[in-house]
Amino acid sequence: MIRIIGLIALFGIAMVGLAFAGLYGLSEAKLHDVSYDVAFDTPIPTDAASIEHGRHIARTRGCFGCHGQDLQGKDFGEQWDWPKRAVAPNLADYARNHDDATLEAAIRQGIGSGGRALMSMPSFNFARLTDEDTAALIAFLRSAPVVKAPLPSAELGWLVRWDIVRGAETGLDVWADAVPALEHDPETEPGLAHGEYLAMTMCNECHGLDLRGEWMWGPGPPDLYIVSALDRAEFEQIITTGTGQDGRDLGLMGLVAPDRFPELSQDEIDDLYLFLSSLEDKPVPENVFWRPE
Ligand code: HEC
Ligand code: HEC
Structure with a gap:
Protein backbone atom coordinates (compact mmCIF):
# COMPACT_ATOMS: atom_id res chain seq x y z
CA MET A 1 0.00 0.00 0.00
CA ILE A 2 2.72 2.45 1.06
CA ARG A 3 4.58 1.50 -2.09
CA ILE A 4 1.58 2.38 -4.26
CA ILE A 5 1.10 5.77 -2.60
CA GLY A 6 4.81 6.41 -3.08
CA LEU A 7 4.56 5.58 -6.77
CA ILE A 8 1.53 7.84 -7.24
CA ALA A 9 3.35 10.69 -5.49
CA LEU A 10 6.41 10.17 -7.68
CA PHE A 11 4.20 10.14 -10.77
CA GLY A 12 2.55 13.40 -9.64
CA ILE A 13 5.89 15.08 -9.07
CA ALA A 14 7.10 13.93 -12.49
CA MET A 15 3.95 15.34 -14.18
CA VAL A 16 4.34 18.73 -12.47
CA GLY A 17 7.98 18.78 -13.49
CA LEU A 18 7.03 18.00 -17.08
CA ALA A 19 4.38 20.73 -17.11
CA PHE A 20 6.91 23.35 -15.94
CA ALA A 21 9.50 22.13 -18.45
CA GLY A 22 6.85 22.35 -21.20
CA LEU A 23 5.83 25.86 -20.15
CA TYR A 24 9.47 26.92 -20.08
CA GLY A 25 10.16 25.44 -23.53
CA LEU A 26 7.03 26.87 -25.15
CA SER A 27 7.53 30.37 -23.70
CA GLU A 28 11.20 30.42 -24.75
CA ALA A 29 10.19 29.29 -28.27
CA LYS A 30 7.70 32.16 -28.48
CA LEU A 31 10.26 34.68 -27.21
CA HIS A 32 12.72 33.51 -29.85
CA ASP A 33 10.14 33.79 -32.65
CA VAL A 34 11.33 37.24 -33.78
CA SER A 35 11.89 38.83 -37.17
CA TYR A 36 14.70 41.29 -37.74
CA ASP A 37 14.79 44.34 -40.00
CA VAL A 38 17.79 44.55 -42.32
CA ALA A 39 21.02 44.50 -40.30
CA PHE A 40 22.16 47.95 -39.19
CA ASP A 41 25.12 49.14 -41.27
CA THR A 42 25.34 52.90 -40.61
CA PRO A 43 28.98 53.72 -39.77
CA ILE A 44 29.58 54.56 -36.10
CA PRO A 45 31.11 58.05 -35.86
CA THR A 46 34.27 58.70 -33.84
CA ASP A 47 34.38 62.51 -33.62
CA ALA A 178 3.43 48.72 -33.70
CA VAL A 179 4.83 52.26 -33.33
CA PRO A 180 3.17 54.43 -36.02
CA ALA A 181 5.31 55.95 -38.78
CA LEU A 182 6.16 59.65 -38.50
CA GLU A 183 3.85 61.83 -40.59
CA HIS A 184 5.44 65.24 -40.92
CA ASP A 185 7.90 66.02 -43.70
CA PRO A 186 11.19 67.54 -42.43
CA GLU A 187 11.59 69.42 -45.74
CA THR A 188 8.28 71.27 -45.79
CA GLU A 189 7.40 71.33 -42.05
CA PRO A 190 10.74 71.33 -40.21
CA GLY A 191 9.43 72.47 -36.81
CA LEU A 192 6.49 70.06 -36.72
CA ALA A 193 8.60 67.18 -38.03
CA HIS A 194 11.32 67.80 -35.43
CA GLY A 195 8.74 68.06 -32.62
CA GLU A 196 7.05 64.86 -33.79
CA TYR A 197 10.43 63.08 -33.89
CA LEU A 198 11.26 64.17 -30.34
CA ALA A 199 7.84 63.27 -28.91
CA MET A 200 7.77 59.89 -30.68
CA THR A 201 11.18 59.00 -29.25
CA MET A 202 10.73 60.48 -25.75
CA CYS A 203 7.09 60.63 -24.65
CA ASN A 204 5.49 57.53 -26.20
CA GLU A 205 7.07 55.27 -23.58
CA CYS A 206 4.23 56.30 -21.27
CA HIS A 207 1.71 58.43 -23.16
CA GLY A 208 0.79 55.72 -25.68
CA LEU A 209 2.63 54.48 -28.78
CA ASP A 210 0.88 57.27 -30.74
CA LEU A 211 0.96 59.79 -27.81
CA ARG A 212 -2.84 59.68 -27.52
CA GLY A 213 -3.01 58.17 -24.03
CA GLU A 214 -2.56 54.55 -23.07
CA TRP A 215 -4.94 52.71 -20.85
CA MET A 216 -3.97 49.07 -21.10
CA TRP A 217 -3.27 48.81 -17.38
CA GLY A 218 -6.13 51.02 -16.27
CA PRO A 219 -6.06 54.83 -16.12
CA GLY A 220 -2.66 55.97 -17.35
CA PRO A 221 -0.83 59.06 -18.57
CA PRO A 222 -3.06 61.40 -20.59
CA ASP A 223 -3.46 61.99 -24.34
CA LEU A 224 -0.81 64.64 -25.08
CA TYR A 225 -3.26 66.83 -27.03
CA ILE A 226 -3.71 68.42 -23.57
CA VAL A 227 -0.54 70.41 -24.28
CA SER A 228 -2.70 72.74 -26.42
CA ALA A 229 -4.33 73.93 -23.17
CA LEU A 230 -0.95 74.97 -21.67
CA ASP A 231 1.11 78.02 -22.52
CA ARG A 232 4.75 77.58 -23.55
CA ALA A 233 6.11 78.46 -20.08
CA GLU A 234 3.76 76.05 -18.27
CA PHE A 235 4.71 73.30 -20.72
CA GLU A 236 8.44 73.84 -20.13
CA GLN A 237 7.92 73.88 -16.37
CA ILE A 238 5.99 70.58 -16.43
CA ILE A 239 8.42 68.62 -18.58
CA THR A 240 11.62 69.93 -16.97
CA THR A 241 10.49 69.46 -13.36
CA GLY A 242 7.97 66.62 -13.70
CA THR A 243 5.59 68.57 -11.48
CA GLY A 244 2.10 69.44 -12.70
CA GLN A 245 0.28 72.75 -12.51
CA ASP A 246 -0.11 73.97 -8.92
CA GLY A 247 2.66 71.58 -7.90
CA ARG A 248 0.57 68.46 -8.61
CA ASP A 249 2.51 65.19 -8.18
CA LEU A 250 2.66 63.44 -11.58
CA GLY A 251 3.84 60.05 -10.32
CA LEU A 252 6.13 58.31 -12.82
CA MET A 253 6.54 61.54 -14.80
CA GLY A 254 7.92 63.16 -11.64
CA LEU A 255 10.51 60.38 -11.37
CA VAL A 256 11.79 60.42 -14.93
CA ALA A 257 11.31 63.99 -16.20
CA PRO A 258 13.93 65.66 -13.91
CA ASP A 259 16.45 63.00 -14.98
CA ARG A 260 15.79 63.28 -18.71
CA PHE A 261 14.32 66.57 -19.88
CA PRO A 262 16.09 69.53 -18.14
CA GLU A 263 18.83 69.43 -20.76
CA LEU A 264 16.47 69.79 -23.73
CA SER A 265 17.41 72.94 -25.66
CA GLN A 266 14.95 75.83 -26.09
CA ASP A 267 14.62 74.84 -29.78
CA GLU A 268 13.74 71.27 -28.83
CA ILE A 269 11.11 72.46 -26.33
CA ASP A 270 9.68 74.93 -28.91
CA ASP A 271 9.26 72.18 -31.52
CA LEU A 272 7.84 69.68 -29.01
CA TYR A 273 5.31 72.30 -27.92
CA LEU A 274 4.41 73.16 -31.52
CA PHE A 275 3.85 69.53 -32.51
CA LEU A 276 2.01 68.39 -29.37
CA SER A 277 -0.32 71.41 -29.54
CA SER A 278 -1.21 70.36 -33.10
CA LEU A 279 -2.58 66.98 -31.90
CA GLU A 280 -5.78 68.71 -30.83
CA ASP A 281 -6.98 68.77 -34.45
CA LYS A 282 -6.11 65.15 -35.24
CA PRO A 283 -8.37 62.12 -34.71
CA VAL A 284 -7.36 59.55 -32.06
CA PRO A 285 -6.54 56.24 -33.82
CA GLU A 286 -8.92 53.41 -32.92
CA ASN A 287 -8.43 49.64 -32.70
CA VAL A 288 -4.89 49.73 -31.38
CA PHE A 289 -3.95 46.98 -28.96
CA TRP A 290 -2.48 49.27 -26.31
CA ARG A 291 -5.70 51.24 -25.99
CA PRO A 292 -8.52 48.71 -25.84
CA GLU A 293 -12.14 49.90 -25.53
C1 HEC B 1 7.96 57.40 -17.68
C2 HEC B 1 6.63 57.81 -18.08
C3 HEC B 1 6.44 59.17 -18.72
C4 HEC B 1 7.18 59.76 -19.72
C5 HEC B 1 8.42 59.23 -20.43
C6 HEC B 1 6.54 61.00 -20.02
N1 HEC B 1 5.44 61.16 -19.21
FE1 HEC B 1 4.22 62.80 -19.14
N2 HEC B 1 3.13 61.95 -17.66
C7 HEC B 1 3.36 60.71 -17.11
C8 HEC B 1 2.42 60.50 -16.02
C9 HEC B 1 2.35 59.27 -15.16
C10 HEC B 1 1.64 61.67 -15.93
C11 HEC B 1 0.59 62.04 -14.89
C12 HEC B 1 -0.71 61.36 -14.98
C13 HEC B 1 -1.62 61.99 -13.94
O1 HEC B 1 -1.31 61.90 -12.75
O2 HEC B 1 -2.58 62.62 -14.35
C14 HEC B 1 2.11 62.55 -16.98
C15 HEC B 1 1.57 63.80 -17.21
C16 HEC B 1 1.98 64.65 -18.22
C17 HEC B 1 1.37 65.95 -18.49
C18 HEC B 1 0.18 66.56 -17.76
C19 HEC B 1 0.61 67.40 -16.61
C20 HEC B 1 -0.55 67.94 -15.80
O3 HEC B 1 -0.38 69.00 -15.19
O4 HEC B 1 -1.62 67.27 -15.74
C21 HEC B 1 2.06 66.49 -19.55
C22 HEC B 1 1.83 67.83 -20.23
C23 HEC B 1 3.08 65.53 -19.93
N3 HEC B 1 3.00 64.43 -19.09
C24 HEC B 1 3.95 65.70 -20.98
C25 HEC B 1 4.95 64.80 -21.33
C26 HEC B 1 5.87 65.00 -22.42
C27 HEC B 1 5.84 66.17 -23.38
C28 HEC B 1 6.72 63.94 -22.43
C29 HEC B 1 7.89 63.70 -23.34
C30 HEC B 1 8.83 64.80 -23.47
C31 HEC B 1 6.34 63.07 -21.33
N4 HEC B 1 5.26 63.62 -20.69
C32 HEC B 1 6.98 61.88 -20.99
C33 HEC B 1 4.33 59.81 -17.49
C34 HEC B 1 5.34 60.06 -18.42
C1 HEC C 1 12.46 51.90 -18.46
C2 HEC C 1 13.81 51.40 -18.28
C3 HEC C 1 14.77 51.36 -19.44
C4 HEC C 1 15.14 52.39 -20.27
C5 HEC C 1 14.58 53.80 -20.32
C6 HEC C 1 16.18 51.86 -21.11
N1 HEC C 1 16.41 50.54 -20.83
FE1 HEC C 1 17.67 49.30 -21.84
N2 HEC C 1 17.03 47.74 -20.72
C7 HEC C 1 16.17 47.82 -19.64
C8 HEC C 1 16.00 46.49 -19.06
C9 HEC C 1 15.14 46.15 -17.85
C10 HEC C 1 16.79 45.62 -19.83
C11 HEC C 1 16.98 44.11 -19.64
C12 HEC C 1 16.28 43.36 -20.71
C13 HEC C 1 14.79 43.32 -20.48
O1 HEC C 1 14.39 42.96 -19.37
O2 HEC C 1 14.03 43.72 -21.38
C14 HEC C 1 17.42 46.44 -20.85
C15 HEC C 1 18.28 45.92 -21.82
C16 HEC C 1 19.02 46.70 -22.71
C17 HEC C 1 20.02 46.18 -23.62
C18 HEC C 1 20.48 44.72 -23.73
C19 HEC C 1 19.53 43.86 -24.47
C20 HEC C 1 19.88 42.38 -24.33
O3 HEC C 1 20.58 41.86 -25.18
O4 HEC C 1 19.47 41.78 -23.32
C21 HEC C 1 20.53 47.26 -24.30
C22 HEC C 1 21.59 47.24 -25.38
C23 HEC C 1 19.84 48.43 -23.83
N3 HEC C 1 18.93 48.06 -22.86
C24 HEC C 1 20.08 49.72 -24.27
C25 HEC C 1 19.37 50.85 -23.83
C26 HEC C 1 19.60 52.18 -24.34
C27 HEC C 1 20.67 52.56 -25.34
C28 HEC C 1 18.70 53.00 -23.73
C29 HEC C 1 18.45 54.47 -23.96
C30 HEC C 1 18.21 54.85 -25.34
C31 HEC C 1 17.89 52.16 -22.84
N4 HEC C 1 18.36 50.87 -22.92
C32 HEC C 1 16.86 52.62 -22.06
C33 HEC C 1 15.53 48.95 -19.19
C34 HEC C 1 15.58 50.20 -19.81
Whole structure:
Protein backbone atom coordinates (compact mmCIF):
# COMPACT_ATOMS: atom_id res chain seq x y z
CA MET A 1 0.00 0.00 0.00
CA ILE A 2 2.72 2.45 1.06
CA ARG A 3 4.58 1.50 -2.09
CA ILE A 4 1.58 2.38 -4.26
CA ILE A 5 1.10 5.77 -2.60
CA GLY A 6 4.81 6.41 -3.08
CA LEU A 7 4.56 5.58 -6.77
CA ILE A 8 1.53 7.84 -7.24
CA ALA A 9 3.35 10.69 -5.49
CA LEU A 10 6.41 10.17 -7.68
CA PHE A 11 4.20 10.14 -10.77
CA GLY A 12 2.55 13.40 -9.64
CA ILE A 13 5.89 15.08 -9.07
CA ALA A 14 7.10 13.93 -12.49
CA MET A 15 3.95 15.34 -14.18
CA VAL A 16 4.34 18.73 -12.47
CA GLY A 17 7.98 18.78 -13.49
CA LEU A 18 7.03 18.00 -17.08
CA ALA A 19 4.38 20.73 -17.11
CA PHE A 20 6.91 23.35 -15.94
CA ALA A 21 9.50 22.13 -18.45
CA GLY A 22 6.85 22.35 -21.20
CA LEU A 23 5.83 25.86 -20.15
CA TYR A 24 9.47 26.92 -20.08
CA GLY A 25 10.16 25.44 -23.53
CA LEU A 26 7.03 26.87 -25.15
CA SER A 27 7.53 30.37 -23.70
CA GLU A 28 11.20 30.42 -24.75
CA ALA A 29 10.19 29.29 -28.27
CA LYS A 30 7.70 32.16 -28.48
CA LEU A 31 10.26 34.68 -27.21
CA HIS A 32 12.72 33.51 -29.85
CA ASP A 33 10.14 33.79 -32.65
CA VAL A 34 11.33 37.24 -33.78
CA SER A 35 11.89 38.83 -37.17
CA TYR A 36 14.70 41.29 -37.74
CA ASP A 37 14.79 44.34 -40.00
CA VAL A 38 17.79 44.55 -42.32
CA ALA A 39 21.02 44.50 -40.30
CA PHE A 40 22.16 47.95 -39.19
CA ASP A 41 25.12 49.14 -41.27
CA THR A 42 25.34 52.90 -40.61
CA PRO A 43 28.98 53.72 -39.77
CA ILE A 44 29.58 54.56 -36.10
CA PRO A 45 31.11 58.05 -35.86
CA THR A 46 34.27 58.70 -33.84
CA ASP A 47 34.38 62.51 -33.62
CA ALA A 48 33.79 64.33 -30.32
CA ALA A 49 30.69 66.24 -31.53
CA SER A 50 28.87 63.03 -32.51
CA ILE A 51 29.78 61.34 -29.24
CA GLU A 52 28.46 64.37 -27.32
CA HIS A 53 25.27 64.21 -29.41
CA GLY A 54 25.00 60.51 -28.53
CA ARG A 55 25.27 61.41 -24.84
CA HIS A 56 22.42 63.92 -25.28
CA ILE A 57 20.29 61.18 -26.89
CA ALA A 58 21.11 58.77 -24.02
CA ARG A 59 20.27 61.41 -21.38
CA THR A 60 17.00 62.62 -22.95
CA ARG A 61 15.82 59.05 -23.76
CA GLY A 62 16.30 57.77 -20.24
CA CYS A 63 19.16 55.29 -20.70
CA PHE A 64 20.83 56.62 -17.53
CA GLY A 65 17.71 56.42 -15.37
CA CYS A 66 17.21 52.71 -16.06
CA HIS A 67 20.76 51.52 -16.72
CA GLY A 68 22.36 53.57 -13.90
CA GLN A 69 23.97 57.02 -13.86
CA ASP A 70 27.33 55.36 -14.63
CA LEU A 71 25.60 52.96 -17.07
CA GLN A 72 26.71 50.27 -14.62
CA GLY A 73 23.39 48.40 -14.83
CA LYS A 74 20.45 48.22 -12.46
CA ASP A 75 18.48 45.57 -10.66
CA PHE A 76 14.78 46.44 -10.71
CA GLY A 77 14.16 43.69 -8.18
CA GLU A 78 10.71 43.76 -6.69
CA GLN A 79 9.67 47.05 -8.30
CA TRP A 80 8.34 45.37 -11.39
CA ASP A 81 6.92 42.20 -9.90
CA TRP A 82 5.54 40.68 -13.07
CA PRO A 83 8.79 39.78 -14.85
CA LYS A 84 9.93 38.56 -11.40
CA ARG A 85 13.31 40.23 -11.72
CA ALA A 86 14.20 42.70 -14.47
CA VAL A 87 17.88 43.60 -14.68
CA ALA A 88 19.13 46.31 -17.00
CA PRO A 89 22.67 45.35 -18.10
CA ASN A 90 25.86 47.41 -17.83
CA LEU A 91 25.58 49.41 -21.07
CA ALA A 92 29.18 50.60 -21.42
CA ASP A 93 30.28 46.99 -21.09
CA TYR A 94 27.53 45.60 -23.33
CA ALA A 95 28.30 48.13 -26.08
CA ARG A 96 31.93 47.01 -26.19
CA ASN A 97 31.03 43.32 -26.31
CA HIS A 98 28.30 43.37 -28.97
CA ASP A 99 28.36 44.41 -32.61
CA ASP A 100 26.44 47.36 -34.09
CA ALA A 101 23.56 45.26 -35.45
CA THR A 102 22.99 43.53 -32.08
CA LEU A 103 22.95 46.89 -30.28
CA GLU A 104 20.56 48.42 -32.81
CA ALA A 105 18.21 45.42 -32.58
CA ALA A 106 18.04 45.80 -28.78
CA ILE A 107 17.59 49.58 -28.91
CA ARG A 108 15.11 49.98 -31.80
CA GLN A 109 13.59 46.53 -32.39
CA GLY A 110 13.12 45.09 -28.90
CA ILE A 111 15.26 42.03 -29.71
CA GLY A 112 18.04 41.13 -27.27
CA SER A 113 21.30 39.35 -27.95
CA GLY A 114 20.72 35.70 -28.84
CA GLY A 115 17.56 36.67 -30.75
CA ARG A 116 15.27 36.67 -27.72
CA ALA A 117 12.52 39.30 -27.47
CA LEU A 118 13.04 41.79 -24.63
CA MET A 119 10.37 41.96 -21.93
CA SER A 120 11.13 45.17 -19.98
CA MET A 121 13.28 47.47 -22.09
CA PRO A 122 11.06 50.14 -23.74
CA SER A 123 12.49 49.75 -27.25
CA PHE A 124 9.22 51.05 -28.69
CA ASN A 125 10.24 54.47 -27.36
CA PHE A 126 13.36 54.31 -29.53
CA ALA A 127 11.95 52.50 -32.60
CA ARG A 128 11.80 55.76 -34.59
CA LEU A 129 15.31 57.02 -33.71
CA THR A 130 17.09 57.89 -36.97
CA ASP A 131 20.05 55.82 -38.14
CA GLU A 132 22.36 58.78 -37.44
CA ASP A 133 21.10 59.26 -33.88
CA THR A 134 21.32 55.51 -33.23
CA ALA A 135 24.90 55.46 -34.52
CA ALA A 136 25.81 58.47 -32.32
CA LEU A 137 24.20 56.75 -29.33
CA ILE A 138 26.24 53.59 -29.94
CA ALA A 139 29.42 55.72 -30.32
CA PHE A 140 28.71 57.35 -26.96
CA LEU A 141 28.00 54.04 -25.17
CA ARG A 142 31.31 52.61 -26.42
CA SER A 143 33.18 55.72 -25.27
CA ALA A 144 31.68 55.82 -21.78
CA PRO A 145 33.95 54.45 -19.03
CA VAL A 146 33.05 50.94 -17.84
CA VAL A 147 32.06 51.00 -14.18
CA LYS A 148 31.71 47.47 -12.87
CA ALA A 149 28.99 46.67 -10.36
CA PRO A 150 27.63 43.25 -9.32
CA LEU A 151 24.27 42.41 -10.90
CA PRO A 152 21.97 39.43 -10.26
CA SER A 153 20.56 37.39 -13.15
CA ALA A 154 17.21 38.35 -14.65
CA GLU A 155 14.29 36.00 -14.07
CA LEU A 156 10.98 35.60 -15.84
CA GLY A 157 8.16 34.41 -13.57
CA TRP A 158 5.94 31.40 -14.35
CA LEU A 159 2.78 33.51 -14.60
CA VAL A 160 4.38 35.69 -17.27
CA ARG A 161 5.54 32.58 -19.12
CA TRP A 162 1.98 31.26 -19.03
CA ASP A 163 0.69 34.62 -20.35
CA ILE A 164 3.26 34.51 -23.15
CA VAL A 165 2.23 30.98 -24.13
CA ARG A 166 -1.49 31.79 -24.21
CA GLY A 167 -0.84 35.04 -26.11
CA ALA A 168 -1.93 37.45 -23.34
CA GLU A 169 1.56 38.94 -23.12
CA THR A 170 3.98 39.66 -25.98
CA GLY A 171 7.64 40.55 -26.27
CA LEU A 172 8.60 44.18 -26.85
CA ASP A 173 9.56 43.37 -30.44
CA VAL A 174 5.80 43.35 -31.14
CA TRP A 175 5.43 46.74 -29.45
CA ALA A 176 8.34 48.23 -31.38
CA ASP A 177 6.72 47.06 -34.64
CA ALA A 178 3.43 48.72 -33.70
CA VAL A 179 4.83 52.26 -33.33
CA PRO A 180 3.17 54.43 -36.02
CA ALA A 181 5.31 55.95 -38.78
CA LEU A 182 6.16 59.65 -38.50
CA GLU A 183 3.85 61.83 -40.59
CA HIS A 184 5.44 65.24 -40.92
CA ASP A 185 7.90 66.02 -43.70
CA PRO A 186 11.19 67.54 -42.43
CA GLU A 187 11.59 69.42 -45.74
CA THR A 188 8.28 71.27 -45.79
CA GLU A 189 7.40 71.33 -42.05
CA PRO A 190 10.74 71.33 -40.21
CA GLY A 191 9.43 72.47 -36.81
CA LEU A 192 6.49 70.06 -36.72
CA ALA A 193 8.60 67.18 -38.03
CA HIS A 194 11.32 67.80 -35.43
CA GLY A 195 8.74 68.06 -32.62
CA GLU A 196 7.05 64.86 -33.79
CA TYR A 197 10.43 63.08 -33.89
CA LEU A 198 11.26 64.17 -30.34
CA ALA A 199 7.84 63.27 -28.91
CA MET A 200 7.77 59.89 -30.68
CA THR A 201 11.18 59.00 -29.25
CA MET A 202 10.73 60.48 -25.75
CA CYS A 203 7.09 60.63 -24.65
CA ASN A 204 5.49 57.53 -26.20
CA GLU A 205 7.07 55.27 -23.58
CA CYS A 206 4.23 56.30 -21.27
CA HIS A 207 1.71 58.43 -23.16
CA GLY A 208 0.79 55.72 -25.68
CA LEU A 209 2.63 54.48 -28.78
CA ASP A 210 0.88 57.27 -30.74
CA LEU A 211 0.96 59.79 -27.81
CA ARG A 212 -2.84 59.68 -27.52
CA GLY A 213 -3.01 58.17 -24.03
CA GLU A 214 -2.56 54.55 -23.07
CA TRP A 215 -4.94 52.71 -20.85
CA MET A 216 -3.97 49.07 -21.10
CA TRP A 217 -3.27 48.81 -17.38
CA GLY A 218 -6.13 51.02 -16.27
CA PRO A 219 -6.06 54.83 -16.12
CA GLY A 220 -2.66 55.97 -17.35
CA PRO A 221 -0.83 59.06 -18.57
CA PRO A 222 -3.06 61.40 -20.59
CA ASP A 223 -3.46 61.99 -24.34
CA LEU A 224 -0.81 64.64 -25.08
CA TYR A 225 -3.26 66.83 -27.03
CA ILE A 226 -3.71 68.42 -23.57
CA VAL A 227 -0.54 70.41 -24.28
CA SER A 228 -2.70 72.74 -26.42
CA ALA A 229 -4.33 73.93 -23.17
CA LEU A 230 -0.95 74.97 -21.67
CA ASP A 231 1.11 78.02 -22.52
CA ARG A 232 4.75 77.58 -23.55
CA ALA A 233 6.11 78.46 -20.08
CA GLU A 234 3.76 76.05 -18.27
CA PHE A 235 4.71 73.30 -20.72
CA GLU A 236 8.44 73.84 -20.13
CA GLN A 237 7.92 73.88 -16.37
CA ILE A 238 5.99 70.58 -16.43
CA ILE A 239 8.42 68.62 -18.58
CA THR A 240 11.62 69.93 -16.97
CA THR A 241 10.49 69.46 -13.36
CA GLY A 242 7.97 66.62 -13.70
CA THR A 243 5.59 68.57 -11.48
CA GLY A 244 2.10 69.44 -12.70
CA GLN A 245 0.28 72.75 -12.51
CA ASP A 246 -0.11 73.97 -8.92
CA GLY A 247 2.66 71.58 -7.90
CA ARG A 248 0.57 68.46 -8.61
CA ASP A 249 2.51 65.19 -8.18
CA LEU A 250 2.66 63.44 -11.58
CA GLY A 251 3.84 60.05 -10.32
CA LEU A 252 6.13 58.31 -12.82
CA MET A 253 6.54 61.54 -14.80
CA GLY A 254 7.92 63.16 -11.64
CA LEU A 255 10.51 60.38 -11.37
CA VAL A 256 11.79 60.42 -14.93
CA ALA A 257 11.31 63.99 -16.20
CA PRO A 258 13.93 65.66 -13.91
CA ASP A 259 16.45 63.00 -14.98
CA ARG A 260 15.79 63.28 -18.71
CA PHE A 261 14.32 66.57 -19.88
CA PRO A 262 16.09 69.53 -18.14
CA GLU A 263 18.83 69.43 -20.76
CA LEU A 264 16.47 69.79 -23.73
CA SER A 265 17.41 72.94 -25.66
CA GLN A 266 14.95 75.83 -26.09
CA ASP A 267 14.62 74.84 -29.78
CA GLU A 268 13.74 71.27 -28.83
CA ILE A 269 11.11 72.46 -26.33
CA ASP A 270 9.68 74.93 -28.91
CA ASP A 271 9.26 72.18 -31.52
CA LEU A 272 7.84 69.68 -29.01
CA TYR A 273 5.31 72.30 -27.92
CA LEU A 274 4.41 73.16 -31.52
CA PHE A 275 3.85 69.53 -32.51
CA LEU A 276 2.01 68.39 -29.37
CA SER A 277 -0.32 71.41 -29.54
CA SER A 278 -1.21 70.36 -33.10
CA LEU A 279 -2.58 66.98 -31.90
CA GLU A 280 -5.78 68.71 -30.83
CA ASP A 281 -6.98 68.77 -34.45
CA LYS A 282 -6.11 65.15 -35.24
CA PRO A 283 -8.37 62.12 -34.71
CA VAL A 284 -7.36 59.55 -32.06
CA PRO A 285 -6.54 56.24 -33.82
CA GLU A 286 -8.92 53.41 -32.92
CA ASN A 287 -8.43 49.64 -32.70
CA VAL A 288 -4.89 49.73 -31.38
CA PHE A 289 -3.95 46.98 -28.96
CA TRP A 290 -2.48 49.27 -26.31
CA ARG A 291 -5.70 51.24 -25.99
CA PRO A 292 -8.52 48.71 -25.84
CA GLU A 293 -12.14 49.90 -25.53
C1 HEC B 1 12.46 51.90 -18.46
C2 HEC B 1 13.81 51.40 -18.28
C3 HEC B 1 14.77 51.36 -19.44
C4 HEC B 1 15.14 52.39 -20.27
C5 HEC B 1 14.58 53.80 -20.32
C6 HEC B 1 16.18 51.86 -21.11
N1 HEC B 1 16.41 50.54 -20.83
FE1 HEC B 1 17.67 49.30 -21.84
N2 HEC B 1 17.03 47.74 -20.72
C7 HEC B 1 16.17 47.82 -19.64
C8 HEC B 1 16.00 46.49 -19.06
C9 HEC B 1 15.14 46.15 -17.85
C10 HEC B 1 16.79 45.62 -19.83
C11 HEC B 1 16.98 44.11 -19.64
C12 HEC B 1 16.28 43.36 -20.71
C13 HEC B 1 14.79 43.32 -20.48
O1 HEC B 1 14.39 42.96 -19.37
O2 HEC B 1 14.03 43.72 -21.38
C14 HEC B 1 17.42 46.44 -20.85
C15 HEC B 1 18.28 45.92 -21.82
C16 HEC B 1 19.02 46.70 -22.71
C17 HEC B 1 20.02 46.18 -23.62
C18 HEC B 1 20.48 44.72 -23.73
C19 HEC B 1 19.53 43.86 -24.47
C20 HEC B 1 19.88 42.38 -24.33
O3 HEC B 1 20.58 41.86 -25.18
O4 HEC B 1 19.47 41.78 -23.32
C21 HEC B 1 20.53 47.26 -24.30
C22 HEC B 1 21.59 47.24 -25.38
C23 HEC B 1 19.84 48.43 -23.83
N3 HEC B 1 18.93 48.06 -22.86
C24 HEC B 1 20.08 49.72 -24.27
C25 HEC B 1 19.37 50.85 -23.83
C26 HEC B 1 19.60 52.18 -24.34
C27 HEC B 1 20.67 52.56 -25.34
C28 HEC B 1 18.70 53.00 -23.73
C29 HEC B 1 18.45 54.47 -23.96
C30 HEC B 1 18.21 54.85 -25.34
C31 HEC B 1 17.89 52.16 -22.84
N4 HEC B 1 18.36 50.87 -22.92
C32 HEC B 1 16.86 52.62 -22.06
C33 HEC B 1 15.53 48.95 -19.19
C34 HEC B 1 15.58 50.20 -19.81
C1 HEC C 1 7.96 57.40 -17.68
C2 HEC C 1 6.63 57.81 -18.08
C3 HEC C 1 6.44 59.17 -18.72
C4 HEC C 1 7.18 59.76 -19.72
C5 HEC C 1 8.42 59.23 -20.43
C6 HEC C 1 6.54 61.00 -20.02
N1 HEC C 1 5.44 61.16 -19.21
FE1 HEC C 1 4.22 62.80 -19.14
N2 HEC C 1 3.13 61.95 -17.66
C7 HEC C 1 3.36 60.71 -17.11
C8 HEC C 1 2.42 60.50 -16.02
C9 HEC C 1 2.35 59.27 -15.16
C10 HEC C 1 1.64 61.67 -15.93
C11 HEC C 1 0.59 62.04 -14.89
C12 HEC C 1 -0.71 61.36 -14.98
C13 HEC C 1 -1.62 61.99 -13.94
O1 HEC C 1 -1.31 61.90 -12.75
O2 HEC C 1 -2.58 62.62 -14.35
C14 HEC C 1 2.11 62.55 -16.98
C15 HEC C 1 1.57 63.80 -17.21
C16 HEC C 1 1.98 64.65 -18.22
C17 HEC C 1 1.37 65.95 -18.49
C18 HEC C 1 0.18 66.56 -17.76
C19 HEC C 1 0.61 67.40 -16.61
C20 HEC C 1 -0.55 67.94 -15.80
O3 HEC C 1 -0.38 69.00 -15.19
O4 HEC C 1 -1.62 67.27 -15.74
C21 HEC C 1 2.06 66.49 -19.55
C22 HEC C 1 1.83 67.83 -20.23
C23 HEC C 1 3.08 65.53 -19.93
N3 HEC C 1 3.00 64.43 -19.09
C24 HEC C 1 3.95 65.70 -20.98
C25 HEC C 1 4.95 64.80 -21.33
C26 HEC C 1 5.87 65.00 -22.42
C27 HEC C 1 5.84 66.17 -23.38
C28 HEC C 1 6.72 63.94 -22.43
C29 HEC C 1 7.89 63.70 -23.34
C30 HEC C 1 8.83 64.80 -23.47
C31 HEC C 1 6.34 63.07 -21.33
N4 HEC C 1 5.26 63.62 -20.69
C32 HEC C 1 6.98 61.88 -20.99
C33 HEC C 1 4.33 59.81 -17.49
C34 HEC C 1 5.34 60.06 -18.42
